[in-house]
Amino acid sequence: MKFMIIVKASKDSEAGVMPSEALLTAMGQYNEELVKAGVMEAGEGLHPSSRGARVRFANGTHIVTEGPFAETEQLIAGFWMWNLKSKEEAIEWVKRCPNPMPGTEAEIEIRQVFEADDFGAEFTPELREREERLRAEIESRKA
Known part of the structure; x- marks a missing residue:
């Protein structure tokens, strides 16, 4: 099962305050544990929402x-993509994470990623084949 682990933003992360060397070191060690355990597939921090944009689709427009966007508690400061056996395993890994926003209350959200079988009959063999071709193309570009 694949999970997206979402690090929620804080006032500091939205203000562009960079993490301390101590936090970068602790997160680096944590990421090493995730990689050695075969859990981590990707992980990145995000620039503040002041450097972003939103596109709303409404009535064909x-x-x-x-940015910036006001609702800090709903914004994302970073993420990981993990491959695990269960949500419970994801929870246990998150509980081992250093506080991503030291000195404050921080929140990390765990969301399972849809897999092909989750879409049911609407995800036809033709659509599955197209999706597999796209994923193979993405992988070939990484090499």
Whole structure:
């Protein structure tokens, strides 16, 4: 099972405050544990929402809103992609994570990623084949 682990933003992360060397070191060690355990597939920090944008789809139009966005508690500061056996295993790994926002209350959200079988009959063999071709193309570009 694949999970996206979402690190929620804080006032500091939205203000562009960079993590300390101590936090970078602790996170680096944690990421090493994840990689050695075969859990981590990807992980990145995100720039503040002031450097982002949102595109809203409404009535056949696209409405672009430039950041920053006010609702800090709903914003994302970073993420990991993990491959695990269960949500419970993801929870145990997250509990081992250093506080991503030291000195504050921080929140990490765990969300399971859909797999092909989750979509049912609507995900036809033709659509599955197309998806597999795209994934293979993505992998070939990494090499």
